[in-house]
Amino acid sequence: MSKKIYVAGGCFWGVQAYLKKINGVIKTQVGYANSKIKNPSYELVKAHVTDAVEAVEVIYDENFLKLETIVEKIFSVIDPTAKDYQGPDYGRQYRNGFYYVNEEDKETLEKTISYLAKNIKGQIATEIMKLQNFYLAEEYHQDYVDKHPETICHIKF
Template sequence: MEKKEIYLAGGCFWGTEHFFKQIEGVVETEVGFANGHTTNPTYKEVYTDTTGYAETVHVKYYPDVVSLEFLLQMFFKAIDPTSLNKQGHDEGTRYRTGIYYTDSEDLPIIEKVFAEEQKKYQQPLAVEKLPLENFYTAEEYHQDYLDKNPTGYCHLPQSLFEFARQAKEKKGIPTSY
């Protein structure tokens, strides 16, 4: 089965990664830093908000099991799409939201989900929608952080992880969790 990939910045990457790992069809996740202007940044450097990077999750999935459209709909359930450079208590450009793609054929799907989401809000969405320029893997202790530290900090509510575990594309997405 062929895998596809998408890069999603949803605020703190610990919770965003844990959320996507719950979704059936997602087969691999990796946290790191996307679309910045330095080479091989460390978490400490990204934390200064001077590198231009966003905390991002590299999501690999089986499109025969879960579609990009479904993943993006789920992404919008895990973020405040109108909040600029802030998710939960986390503030700074590293916490901006974004969808970074590597396959230009994904753009029409991304545009469709954006348009559907925009209808729900008066103000414009503050989510970047760009080709992936670069991605650097974060240090090992950040990978699968909430699996290693179940009581660790997370801006996402526990109920959202349960929601992601139960959401199945064939049934459609429930409107609330």
């Protein structure tokens, strides 16, 4: 059975490229989650007028890949203590978080992050929130690292 989760961990280019390589991930798309305005553009998100976060919509096969594993893998490539940045990218749109559509995922996320936090120095800044909205990013952002393999990113592939 396929499920959806929305993942933010800094610039969405690298997060998408990383997630696509995980067995059990069926499809990914990048976009803007929990925006205060409808259909935000990249320019508006960058200008900090939307409060949207760069996120990746992840459709995965829960019979093969567990949500806990997605969280563990993301935490292995981002800094979950970084508030409003990852690597060289600063701004609220680069915060890290998990945005759920299924209520039962909230508890799984909370338990998994709490467990992982025991082995992490510093306070976890990762958001766990219900998804309010998700708008696809412009086409040139989709699968960006595939189109531009020379891309330098905060996530190492």
